[in-house]
Amino acid sequence: MLLRAFLALVLALTALPALGAEVRLTVERKDVTVTGRSVSAITFNGQLPGPTLRFREGEDVTIHVTNKLDEDTSVHWHGLLLPGMMDGVPGLNGYPGIKPGETFTYRFKVRQAGTYWYHSHSGAQEQAGMYGALILDPRESEVVKTEREHIIVLSDFSEEDPDEILRNLKNDHSYYNRGRRTIGDFFRDARRNGLGATMRDRLEWGEMRMDPTDMADVSGYTFLVNGQSPTGNWTGLFRADERVRLRFINASAMSYFDVRIPGLKMIVVQADGQDVEPVPVDEFRIAVAETYDVVVTPREDKAYTIFAEPIDRSGYARATLAPREGMTADVPPMRPRTTLTMADMGMAHGGHGGHGAPAEPAQSQGHGGHGDHEAAPPVPAQSQAHGGHSDHDAPAAAREGPPRGWADAATPAGMRALKYSDLRSLTPQKDLREPTQEIVVRLGGSMERYVWTLNGAKAEHASPIELKYGERVKITFVNETMMAHPMHLHGMFVQLINGQPGERLPNKHIVSVAPGQSYSALLTADEPGEWAFHCHLLYHMAAGMMTKVVVARMSAEAK
Amino acid sequence: MIRAGSALLAVLASSGVALGAGAHSKDDPMHEPMIFWGAGAEVDGTDAGWLSDNDGTLVTWDAYGWVGGDDVKVRFEAEGESHDGDVEESELRGFVSWNIAEFWDFQAGARYDFEPEGLWWAAAGFHGMATYFFETDALVFVSENGDAQLRLEQSIDFAVTQDLFLEPHVEVNAFAEDVPELGVGAGVSDVEIGLQLRYEFSRKFAPYLDLVYERAVGETAGIARAAGDDVEQTTLRIGLRVRL
Numbered sequence: 001m002l003l004r005a006f007l008a009l010v011l012a013l014t015a016l017p018a019l020g021a022e023v024r025l026t027v028e029r030k031d032v033t034v035t036g037r038s039v040s041a042i043t044f045n046g047q048l049p050g051p052t053l054r055f056r057e058g059e060d061v062t063i064h065v066t067n068k069l070d071e072d073t074s075v076h077w078h079g080l081l082l083p084g085m086m087d088g089v090p091g092l093n094g095y096p097g098i099k100p101g102e103t104f105t106y107r108f109k110v111r112q113a114g115t116y117w118y119h120s121h122s123g124a125q126e127q128a129g130m131y132g133a134l135i136l137d138p139r140e141s142e143v144v145k146t147e148r149e150h151i152i153v154l155s156d157f158s159e160e161d162p163d164e165i166l167r168n169l170k171n172d173h174s175y176y177n178r179g180r181r182t183i184g185d186f187f188r189d190a191r192r193n194g195l196g197a198t199m200r201d202r203l204e205w206g207e208m209r210m211d212p213t214d215m216a217d218v219s220g221y222t223f224l225v226n227g228q229s230p231t232g233n234w235t236g237l238f239r240a241d242e243r244v245r246l247r248f249i250n251a252s253a254m255s256y257f258d259v260r261i262p263g264l265k266m267i268v269v270q271a272d273g274q275d276v277e278p279v280p281v282d283e284f285r286i287a288v289a290e291t292y293d294v295v296v297t298p299r300e301d302k303a304y305t306i307f308a309e310p311i312d313r314s315g316y317a318r319a320t321l322a323p324r325e326g327m328t329a330d331v332p333p334m335r336p337r338t339t340l341t342m343a344d345m346g347m348a349h350g351g352h353g354g355h356g357a358p359a360e361p362a363q364s365q366g367h368g369g370h371g372d373h374e375a376a377p378p379v380p381a382q383s384q385a386h387g388g389h390s391d392h393d394a395p396a397a398a399r400e401g402p403p404r405g406w407a408d409a410a411t412p413a414g415m416r417a418l419k420y421s422d423l424r425s426l427t428p429q430k431d432l433r434e435p436t437q438e439i440v441v442r443l444g445g446s447m448e449r450y451v452w453t454l455n456g457a458k459a460e461h462a463s464p465i466e467l468k469y470g471e472r473v474k475i476t477f478v479n480e481t482m483m484a485h486p487m488h489l490h491g492m493f494v495q496l497i498n499g500q501p502g503e504r505l506p507n508k509h510i511v512s513v514a515p516g517q518s519y520s521a522l523l524t525a526d527e528p529g530e531w532a533f534h535c536h537l538l539y540h541m542a543a544g545m546m547t548k549v550v551v552a553r554m555s556a557e558a559k
Numbered sequence: 560m561i562r563a564g565s566a567l568l569a570v571l572a573s574s575g576v577a578l579g580a581g582a583h584s585k586d587d588p589m590h591e592p593m594i595f596w597g598a599g600a601e602v603d604g605t606d607a608g609w610l611s612d613n614d615g616t617l618v619t620w621d622a623y624g625w626v627g628g629d630d631v632k633v634r635f636e637a638e639g640e641s642h643d644g645d646v647e648e649s650e651l652r653g654f655v656s657w658n659i660a661e662f663w664d665f666q667a668g669a670r671y672d673f674e675p676e677g678l679w680w681a682a683a684g685f686h687g688m689a690t691y692f693f694e695t696d697a698l699v700f701v702s703e704n705g706d707a708q709l710r711l712e713q714s715i716d717f718a719v720t721q722d723l724f725l726e727p728h729v730e731v732n733a734f735a736e737d738v739p740e741l742g743v744g745a746g747v748s749d750v751e752i753g754l755q756l757r758y759e760f761s762r763k764f765a766p767y768l769d770l771v772y773e774r775a776v777g778e779t780a781g782i783a784r785a786a787g788d789d790v791e792q793t794t795l796r797i798g799l800r801v802r803l
Binding site: 167170182203542 | 592593595596597629658661662688690691692717718719720721725762802
């Protein structure tokens, strides 16, 4: 009894957010037992996830990070606007990383509000446990008032050494694929679709030497909420009729999640830390490194399950919202795992009508859109972004058979999933200039080799993207692979062209580009420095999918 | 013998330059290429009497190891066969392997036969995956005596379940001319067809059963018959695949 009280006290103390403008973080190895087995993790202050850091907009922040590892480390403040040196990417802006035994002191002014996170930017340390929530309170009060809030840090925890995971993938790209099509699947498909069609399907994939069941690259994960496994069942409390803000952060290395809370409507109020006009949804897909704030209002004095299943359905993360500790709600059955289609390869053949499957929408959508008038021509690639069902394949009501295509989350009829096109910035965008140039970024790679590229080059061969300070540009991502890539630009937000008017385009630090699709975003290059620009799937970045954007003040123009 | 051996060393040394330049660095993914490695082996055994009139215990092995980056690797391969404890065939191959296309490596190096007799070969060819997922090795060897050999190997995996795999595999050898010392004639010399059923406890530890049919053909079969040897053999092998 005494022990439990003591433990509760310790928990309460460690759960307290670090207040104030000066914080100390220690990076150290620590054995954790989230899965029941003891695993050596790399932690901040011995915690997994790291302590929640909480600052206020306008505050001057000092963060001392001490490295107690026997290897270099670094900390990156994901989504924050700050001087390049403080962004924490070794090799950029003269930031050297943090050597073993050394302390690096980050100093910056908080220039924004919202839900963000922080993580290592060295090797694969992030996978080993180096991540935590970073909450920035607005100078005034939140636009959306809530009585209570909880932070929901989703992550994928592996018992394997992260470097070993990458080595395994280099040896055998399907090392972690536990959903391969079997001989039995062949006969099942032949019964359903006919022998000829099934043969043609198998031959098409064989011709490309691609695997339509390749969804997530890495499996064997235990999916965590705030460091707790599904059996650990992290629980957040509420009182009936309270409005509760849930700050979802996907701190996974490799896992996209489809998130829902059966019985509760979620109102999305923030994406990537930036306020958006409220969107009521039943579920949303959260890309790696994205954040979404949602507001729920549980009316009943009962427990609700927060359920987040990765798109390869290799498990699930689960937590509980409850009026009291110890309560649980039913855990819903997992949805079926989808299979990729030829459309996910950017190929229109294969007989699914309606799929835009743009081979080169980058060129065709032109420059006309955004500005002070109604933006964005109806580009199918953008309007169908995220969250499954919706604009393609069979309408949800007519759903039968297994889900097909990357975006298909098997959302039941009548349920609404968030789409990128739903996101409208709450505050009007200020820079409505036409872009002066379009920068095409081809997302490529070879699954077979486990090599990933931007514009055909691995990081060590990549040529930087050079922008003039103050320049307004359009970045067009052309995904030539059959995986989604959550593309992350450091140091600046982009405005995702999602079909909304120019002044309502949402700010994003992650643009998740679906397989075979093309999305465009606008960028005002108003932060000088060298900014990392990469796929946020950890092993894609490690395997080469990274470059830098250099924003330079031209001395002649600056004056 | 010295000639082929020093050629291999020279190639390995030159690739060592590329390897040495790319030490694994966690600090600067933007500039440093990374070095990886892999290794694996299949070892199996059988009683030759199970499916034929032959007798004796047959053990075969097939192993590989590599180290390198995405563009250049050094790769070693060993394979052989013993009969009642006597090693009858054993060879070691060493290559530098260059990534020349998404699914293909070009390999150049050397091979040394320990058995049936000590013999150096220069070796070159392709290693990769052909359309429809056929793992493929196509190698040409030229011995220190000037004899040329061609070897083709292909295999493909079918998933029965997520743990159980069926792997048909085939190997064909051919020679440019008669090589009496090796008991082979010009043309296709032998063909091996097998069907492996493998249970993967993990990707790294997988016991298997392998039903293998081997046959000498053409002039080589004639030479074997003249010597009173069998020209074909069917075996059911029990083995273990280990990968690191």
